[in-house]
Amino acid sequence: MTDLPWTVWREAVITEIAPVTPRVKRFVLAAGFDGFRPGQHVDVRLTAEDGYQAQRSYSIASAPDGTGTIELMIEGLDGGEVSGFFQEVAEVGDRIELRGPIGGSFAWGPEEGGPLLLVGGGSGVVPLLAMLRHRARAAPEIPCRLIYSVRSRAEAIALDELEVRARDEPGFGLHLLTTREGAGRRIDGAVVAAALADLGIPARCFVCGSNPFVGAASALLLAAGLRPATIRTERFGG
Ligand SMILES: Cc1cc2nc3c(=O)[nH]c(=O)nc-3n(C[C@H](O)[C@H](O)[C@H](O)COP(=O)(O)OP(=O)(O)OC[C@H]3O[C@@H](n4cnc5c(N)ncnc54)[C@H](O)[C@@H]3O)c2cc1C
Structure with missing residues (x-):
């Protein structure tokens, strides 16, 4: 497969759609490129019949696997122009325009070493999932911890997968925080200290989520x- 430069818009076909949580859907796209690094994203561009265009970024959730397909996980926001299209309108077989892969520093590969600390809020876990999937395949010996903050277990993306990884993969641990369930806990110094006590001093930390989440987590x-x-850090907006 010859990968085009990331600046070139190309057509991708949606080959699968599945619900992940009540607000998030998973999309598999035949994107026609494979040379990406876990953590990178693509830009998606929608064009209306009158020519109006809207463009947004979406992180790649899958690890590179040589198939030329990528997986996106998109949260439907109230009144969201582009996420609303994906939540309510998009169907298998639709062609959409995208370009990528994009992102220089927010990407991880085994050559960067570890330990690796991942901190995600809400849909900010998506690029971290790509890193976890790649680590499991390419460098399972690298110690890794994920601190994941979500409103509730039902809204946690890929929770089954994360819990199985935490159970079965030596060297990986999950610190799940639910902000609106149970005692309702947000990320704080004690959670960070517990993850670091487990992990040791990380060679790399990746923090992703809404603007306020990334600000608070990086300060901690x-x-x-x-x-x-x-x-x-990678900021999704909000
Ligand atoms: C590098 C990068 C990667 C991203 N990856 C993902 C991803 O994997 N999955 C995903 O679901 N989103 C991701 N996003 C966010 C995505 O690009 C859009 O911003 C989001 O889908 C909203 O677009 P929209 O057109 O639906 O909403 P808009 O029509 O632009 O906005 C609708 C309303 O939502 C608010 N809003 C916009 N963005 C957010 C946000 N992130 N959180 C809370 N409120 C918001 C706006 O202020 C507005 O009130 C990523 C963003 C960046 C920069």
């Missing part, structure tokens, strides 16, 4: 004494 990592140069 810095307060825990981690070096700024080891922390990479």
Whole structure:
């Protein structure tokens, strides 16, 4: 497969759609490229009949596997222009325009080493899932912890997969926080300290989610004494 430059818009076909949580759907796309790094994203462009265009970014959830397909997980936001299309209108067989893969520093591969600390809020777990999937296949010896903050277990993306990984993969641990269920806990210094006590000093930290989540989580990592140069962030908006 010859990968086109990331700047070129190309057509991708939706080959599968499945619900992941009440608000998130999973889309498999025949994208025609495979040379991406876990953590990278694509830009999607929709064009209306009158020529109006809307463009948004979506992280790749899958690890590179040589098939030329990628998996996206898109949360339907109230009144969301592009996520609303994916939640309510998109069907298997639809062709959509995308370009990518995009993202230089927010990407991880085994050559970057570990330990690896991943911190995700809500749909911000999507690029971290790609890293976890790639680590399991390509470098299972690298220790890794995921701190994942969601409103409730029902809204947690890929929770079954994450819990199976935490049970079966030596070196991987999950710290799940539910903000609107049970005692309702947000990420705090004690959670970060527990993850670091388990993991050791991470060579790389990846933090992803809404603007407020990324701000709060990165401040906690810095307060825990981690070096700024080891922390990479991706902000989804909101
Ligand atoms: C690098 C990158 C990767 C991303 N990956 C994903 C992904 O894997 N899955 C995913 O679901 N989204 C992802 N996003 C967010 C995505 O690009 C869109 O911003 C999101 O789908 C909303 O677009 P929309 O057109 O539906 O909403 P809009 O019509 O733009 O906005 C609708 C309303 O939602 C608010 N809003 C916009 N974005 C957010 C947000 N992220 N959180 C809360 N409120 C918001 C707006 O302020 C507005 O009030 C990513 C963003 C970036 C920058």
